[in-house]
Amino acid sequence: MKYYIIAGEASGDLHGSNLMKALKQKDSNAEFRFWGGDLMAKQGGTLVKHYRDLAFMGFLEVAMNLRTILNNIKFCKEDIQNNKPDVLILIDYPGFNLRIAKFAKEQGIKVVYYISPQLWAWKEGRVEIIKKYVDEMMVILPFEEDFYKKHGVESHFVGHPLLDAISTLEDITTENFKRENGLNEKEIIALLPGSRKQEVEKMLQIMLSVRPYFKEYQFVIAGAPSLPKEFYEKYVDDNVHFVSNKTYDLLRCSKAALVTSGTATLETALLNVPEVVCYRGSKVSYAIAKRLVKNIKYISLVNLIMDREVVKELIQNDLNTNNLVDELKKILSTEKRFEVFRDYELLREKLGGKGASDHAADVILKM
Secondary structure, three states: OEEEEEEOOHHHHHHHHHHHHHHHHHOOOOEEEEEEOHHHHOOOOEEEEEHHHOOOOHHHHHHHOHHHHHHHHHHHHHHHHHHOOOEEEEEOOHHHHHHHHHHHHHOOOEEEEEOOOOOOOOOHHHHHHHHHHOOEEEEOOOOHHHHHHHOOOOEEEOOOHHHHHHHOOOOOOHHHHHHHOOOOOOEEEEEEOOOOHHHHHHHHHHHHHHHHHOOOEEEEEEEOOOOOHHHHHHHOEOOEEEEEOOHHHHHHOOOEEEEEOOHHHHHHHHOOOOEEEEEOOOHHHHHHHHHHOOOOOOOOHHHHHHOOOOOEEEEHHHOOHHHHHHHHHHHHHOHHHHHHHHHHHHHHHHOOOOOHHHHHHHHHHHO
């Protein structure tokens, strides 16, 4: 079959690549054309556009780049029409993907949505678009199945694909990781500041402000594949280091982590690293988001899945040096650290074990 896949972010690239791998194992004639990144490209097929050219953060940035976004949508529609895939697979990225879903359905193309947009947080009305234009909805969070059922949409909970990605990691020792990356002997605090330039600059400034209070540790920045190494050089010194495309290995060798809100909060938890979740947007974007997001108590996936505070979230004005220092001290050396480990075990149980990519591939082929 001919598969057309659209992923607009780094996490979508990861999950898309694992889905492609599973589809190839079940469909020897699989042909892929996709919007994604380097991981999907390694699975073969044709990369149409890289997600680094698609990622716009916040309401203001989207408004400023509206012409580019609209041109991308127009180009995508033309590309689908010219290549006539058997199935369109959409991975999160709702602002773009829901427009493409409508177009593809009108062209008689089967539409699959893998990894639901977070409609339970905001823009709940988009469920009607999914009901009308999506043939198969596959969800990866246990509570999403009930959300869609409430709206009259059948969905399939396939498990969380991060468990698949993590299960394939090769063994690593902290000593080897430090030696291979030029790190010193101190224990590591990982910094995951995000993947977009605007976001990384903002988050690293506040994350690195805690350095004077943790001189017995070294800080290591997880570089985003969408940003060049040179971008991070101004942050590096004798006790602040940088690694690129090694986030999972970095986390597995870290004592704790400061993590920008997003998929990385769940990745950090599944790799069993105590974390503090950080978020600070522009005043305008945050004010708009606060009005739009309804009935959501948390911003991190860890807390949302567990429906209680497992990891500390420092948001907007609460994200300051004093609070970061206090919370980081708790997860480094107090009973809070062991509470987090116990909660992470329960989190893994809720996510249903590995096999999401394989399950999703089965649903697609059956359809």
